[in-house]
Amino acid sequence: MTRRTVTDEDGAIYEFTPDLEAVATVESGAELTIETRDSLDGAVQIESDVIESVPAEVNAATGPIEIEGAEPGDALRVEIEDVRIAEDRGRVVSIDGFGLLDGREEIEAPRTRINHVADDGETIAFGDLEIPIDPVIGTIGVAPADESYTTLIPHDHGGNLDTTDVTTGTVAYFPVFQDGAMFAVGDCKAAMADGEMCGTGSEIACDIDVTLEVIDGGADDVDLERPLLETEDAWKTVASAETLEAACELANRDAIELLAAEHDFDATDAYLFSSLVGGLEISQVVDPLVTVRNAVPKAYLSSPF
Amino acid sequence: MTRRTVTDEDGAIYEFTPDLEAVATVESGAELTIETRDSLDGAVQIESDVIESVPAEVNAATGPIEIEGAEPGDALRVEIEDVRIAEDRGRVVSIDGFGLLDGREEIEAPRTRINHVADDGETIAFGDLEIPIDPVIGTIGVAPADESYTTLIPHDHGGNLDTTDVTTGTVAYFPVFQDGAMFAVGDCKAAMADGEMCGTGSEIACDIDVTLEVIDGGADDVDLERPLLETEDAWKTVASAETLEAACELANRDAIELLAAEHDFDATDAYLFSSLVGGLEISQVVDPLVTVRNAVPKAYLSSPF
Numbered sequence: 001m002t003r004r005t006v007t008d009e010d011g012a013i014y015e016f017t018p019d020l021e022a023v024a025t026v027e028s029g030a031e032l033t034i035e036t037r038d039s040l041d042g043a044v045q046i047e048s049d050v051i052e053s054v055p056a057e058v059n060a061a062t063g064p065i066e067i068e069g070a071e072p073g074d075a076l077r078v079e080i081e082d083v084r085i086a087e088d089r090g091r092v093v094s095i096d097g098f099g100l101l102d103g104r105e106e107i108e109a110p111r112t113r114i115n116h117v118a119d120d121g122e123t124i125a126f127g128d129l130e131i132p133i134d135p136v137i138g139t140i141g142v143a144p145a146d147e148s149y150t151t152l153i154p155h156d157h158g159g160n161l162d163t164t165d166v167t168t169g170t171v172a173y174f175p176v177f178q179d180g181a182m183f184a185v186g187d188c189k190a191a192m193a194d195g196e197m198c199g200t201g202s203e204i205a206c207d208i209d210v211t212l213e214v215i216d217g218g219a220d221d222v223d224l225e226r227p228l229l230e231t232e233d234a235w236k237t238v239a240s241a242e243t244l245e246a247a248c249e250l251a252n253r254d255a256i257e258l259l260a261a262e263h264d265f266d267a268t269d270a271y272l273f274s275s276l277v278g279g280l281e282i283s284q285v286v287d288p289l290v291t292v293r294n295a296v297p298k299a300y301l302s303s304p305f
Numbered sequence: 306m307t308r309r310t311v312t313d314e315d316g317a318i319y320e321f322t323p324d325l326e327a328v329a330t331v332e333s334g335a336e337l338t339i340e341t342r343d344s345l346d347g348a349v350q351i352e353s354d355v356i357e358s359v360p361a362e363v364n365a366a367t368g369p370i371e372i373e374g375a376e377p378g379d380a381l382r383v384e385i386e387d388v389r390i391a392e393d394r395g396r397v398v399s400i401d402g403f404g405l406l407d408g409r410e411e412i413e414a415p416r417t418r419i420n421h422v423a424d425d426g427e428t429i430a431f432g433d434l435e436i437p438i439d440p441v442i443g444t445i446g447v448a449p450a451d452e453s454y455t456t457l458i459p460h461d462h463g464g465n466l467d468t469t470d471v472t473t474g475t476v477a478y479f480p481v482f483q484d485g486a487m488f489a490v491g492d493c494k495a496a497m498a499d500g501e502m503c504g505t506g507s508e509i510a511c512d513i514d515v516t517l518e519v520i521d522g523g524a525d526d527v528d529l530e531r532p533l534l535e536t537e538d539a540w541k542t543v544a545s546a547e548t549l550e551a552a553c554e555l556a557n558r559d560a561i562e563l564l565a566a567e568h569d570f571d572a573t574d575a576y577l578f579s580s581l582v583g584g585l586e587i588s589q590v591v592d593p594l595v596t597v598r599n600a601v602p603k604a605y606l607s608s609p610f
Contacts, residue, residue, distance in 0.1 A: 092577045099576075100550075100557055106572035113577050126578050129568070129605060164584070194584030195599075197557050198577050244549035245405075248590050252405055252502050263434070267411035271404075272397045272418050272503050273431050279469070279499030282585040282597075285553050292587075294500075300434060 003209070007035040012060040013184050016141055016157055017148040020182040022066035028214040035086065036062050036186040039138060039203045044091045050110035051095045059139045059151035059160055063184030065212070070181035073217035075224045075305060076142055078172045081209040083135035083188060090115040090124050090190040090202030099199035100285050115190060115202045124190045124202055131191045135206055137166040138187030141227070143178040151187065154240035154284075154291045156226045160187065161238060161291055162196050162284035163229070171230040173305070176214070183212060196284040215305045226254060228304075229293070234278055235301045240289040247292035248280050255294035262301055273300075308514070312340040317365040318489050321446055321462055322453040325487040327371035333519040340391065341367050341491040344443060344508045349396045355415035356400045364444045364456035364465055368489030370517070375486035378522035380529045380610060381447055383477045387514040388440035388493060395420040395429055395495040395507030404504035405590050420495060420507045429495045429507055436496050440511055442471040443492030446532070448483040456492065459545035459589075459596045461531045465492065466543060466596055467501050467589035468534070476535040478610070481519070488517060501589040520610045531559060533609075534598070539583055540606045545594040552597035553585050560599035567606055578605075 004026065011023030026032065039059045043049060070076060094109035101107045115124035115131070123130040139151050141158020154160045158174050166172060174181070185208060192201025229236040235258065239250030252274060259270035277300060283291035309331065316328030331337065344364045348354060375381060399414035406412045420429035420436070428435040444456050446463020459465045463479050471477060479486070490513060497506025522528075534541040540563065544555030557579060564575035582605060588596035 092580060094573060094577060100554060101561075101576060104558075107576055108571075108573040111573050111577065113574065115581075126581065127568070127570075127574070129578070131581055191581045192584075193580050193582055194586065195553065195557070196580055197553075197585070198580040200580065202581055244553070245590065245595075248500065248502075248549070248587070249405060252500070253409075256406075263432070265432075266413075268399060268413040268416050269418065269432070271406060271412055272399060272416065273434070275397060275498050275501055275503040275505065276420075276431065276436055276496045276507055277498055279497075280502070280587040280590065281499065282553070282587055285550065285585065290550075 003031045003033055005033045006062060006065060008037045008060060008062040012062050012186065013064060014057040014060060015148055015150045016144055016159055018143055018146060018178055020064040020143045022064050022180060022182060025066040025068060026212060027068050031211045034062050034185055034208045034210060036188055036206050036208065038205045039187040044093065044112055047112045047114050050112050051093050052110055054095055054098050059187040061139045061151050061184035061186040064182035066180035066182060067212050067214055070176045070214045071179055072177055074176040075215040076174045076176050076181045076183060077213040077215050079211040080168055080170050080172065081211065083137060083168050084207045085117060085133060085135060085190055086205040086207045088117050090204035092198065092200050092202050094198050098286065100197040133190050135167055136164050136189045136192045136201060137185060138162045138189060140166055140172060140185045142174045142176060143182035145177040153288050155289065158227050160287050161227065162287060163238060163291060164192055164194055165229050165231050165236060169232060173224060173228040175224045194282050196286050199286045234295040234297050236293040236295045238291065238293050240291045242289060244290050244292060247290055251280065251292045251294035255296050258301055258304055259296065261304060308336045308338055310338045311367060311370060313342045313365060313367040317367050317491065318369060319362040319365060320453055320455045321449050321464055323448055323451060323483055325369040325448045327369050327485060327487060330371040330373060331517060332373050336516050339367050339490055339513045339515060341493055341511050341513065343510045344492040349398065349417055352417045352419050355417050356398050357415055359400055359403050364492040366444045366456050366489035366491040369487035371485035371487060372517050372519055375481045375519045376484055377482055379481040380520040381479045381481050381486045381488060382518040382520050384516040385473055385475050385477065388442060388473050389512045390422060390438060390440060390495055391510040391512045393422050395509035397503065397505050397507050399503050403591065405502040438495050440472055441469050441494045441497045441506060442490060443467045443494060445471055445477060445490045447479045447481060448487035450482040458593050460594065463532050465592050466532065467592060468543060468596060469497055469499055470534050470536050470541060474537060478529060478533040480529045499587050501591055504591045539600040539602050541598040541600045543596065543598050545596045547594060549595050549597060552595055556585065556597045556599035560601050563606055563609055564601065566609060
């Protein structure tokens with residue numbers, strides 16, 4: 001199958017809404033290269049380019065891409081085969097009103113640090129320090145059920161998950177809420193810490209190779225309510241909420257549901273078991289909702305689909 | 306040097322107070338084996354032994370051990386050379402009034418699951434499932450500055466940190482607040498998830514080999530305010546607070562302080578850099594205060610001592 005390319009010039013959204021109009025339509029199983037621009041739309045190229053406040057439009061997500069046959073109740077399987085940086089620099093910024101330490105006197109905002117990509121393409125620079133390039137997809141998701149969410153917000157449809165596991169080699173699953181699923185993706189980073197404390201990673205344009213596949217809802221043992229990640233070693237539920245505690249509860253309850261479905265466990269045994277293996281991981285602590293994962297090693301879970 | 310043994314029968318505390326009396330006194334550099342009992346004091350041996358409510362005395366910590374020459378302003382270096390399980394079973398429990406999902410109708414409390422150790426000593430059992438034994442020290446710390454904290458509570462002195470990195474191969478550093486430091490340790494688990502969601506890991510008696518060393522305060526580039534962990538790959542600040550968000554702020558600020566001291570960074574550059582490497586990790590979400598780490602890879606930090 002030829003790998004089709006969809007670019008941000010074909011279309012990009014700043015809001016996931018229930019009634020998105022597709023800029024491309026593909027069959028289930030389609031292999032795509034999706035080109036994305038950096039989350040700040042190219043506005044920051046040198047260190048004197050600073051971001052005074054969070055832009056009204058940020059985290060452009062290329063798409064939406066309609067997947068034929070996807071219906072509410074299905075799941076969308078997104079195999080992330082490769083994430084490649086597509087420009088010569090990333091940028092990490094502080095923005096007034098945003099970030100874990102926003103408002104603290106020792107933190108200056110706005111500030112920009114440009115992270116130039118080394119000639120070998122293996123590292124970015126922060127001052128004299130070199131950081132291995134390990135791309136992360138920040139915003140990824142589908143059309144939501146009822147509400148609309150700007151691409152700054154993570155929720156059950158995905159969106160601004162800012163999760164380091166959303167990268168090459170991971171398979172991400174999303175609930176399908178609308179016909180065609182309406183997949184969109186963007187907001188990549190050349191590197192990002194778990195937590196994304198200052199509010200950004202090293203924001204950079206990337207090209208992403210994915211295979212998009214519809215999983216029929218009738219085949220599921222588990223009714224997917226939120227994003228789910230399959231990494232090399234683990235299944236990870238992903239939940240976003242107002243507080244980290246609330247996100248932990250959701251992520252743990254989703255993990256318990258998977259464990260109970262796989263094993264002969266009631267919810268309580270699944271809860272006790274979940275307290276012994278893998279565990280809770282912070283994705284990001286800065287977006288309007290915060291995001292947490294609950295990892296369960298694959299030794300204890302097979303695919304719920 | 307002969308390795309001296311200190312046992313929980315020599316003494317154990319249920320509260321870290323400023324005025325602890327030592328049950329043993331050792332020189333800086335002492336190599337010890339410290340025997341600990343399980344956090345529930347042996348009360349749970351079979352599955353019909355359940356814990357109705359959090360005991361007034363829980364998490365017995367063997368000690369306190371006075372380290373000669375330790376003075377306020379110093380740091381105590383605790384090299385954890387080995388953590389060995391010392392009984393044939395662990396236990397994971399739900400307790401009414403405790404745990405991430407406490408009070409949810411699908412969760413039954415109290416319940417006990419016994420985790421028998423396999424004959425080869427490599428795994429524990431949860432029903433038909435086997436879990437690799439990977440011991441974790443739950444409670445570890447020194448006499449605090451002013452307040453007293455039961456061994457259920459984590460704070461700047463350490464205490465009930467419930468952090469998976471506190472295990473064989475890690476070096477833990479604590480601020481010294483009182484003469485002699487007054488080190489105590491206990492509350493081990495055969496296995497524990499990051500988060501310790503139900504409120505326990507697989508609680509088990511362990512023998513712990515450590516070397517205790519005083520680091521003179523005058524030698525420090527950084528004034529240690531809270532526990533700090535050195536793992537094989539990373540330095541990890543550890544902070545406990547009322548909410549995960551507040552703990553994240555403290556842990557990130559401590560990491561920023563280390564990064565700024567090591568590199569030619571102001572706080573803002575250290576903050577931006579901290580958002581690109583390592584990151585925030587959940588230790589536990591269930592104790593009266595919750596605990597978070599900020600990991601910084603060793604490529605970017607050397608010892609602050």
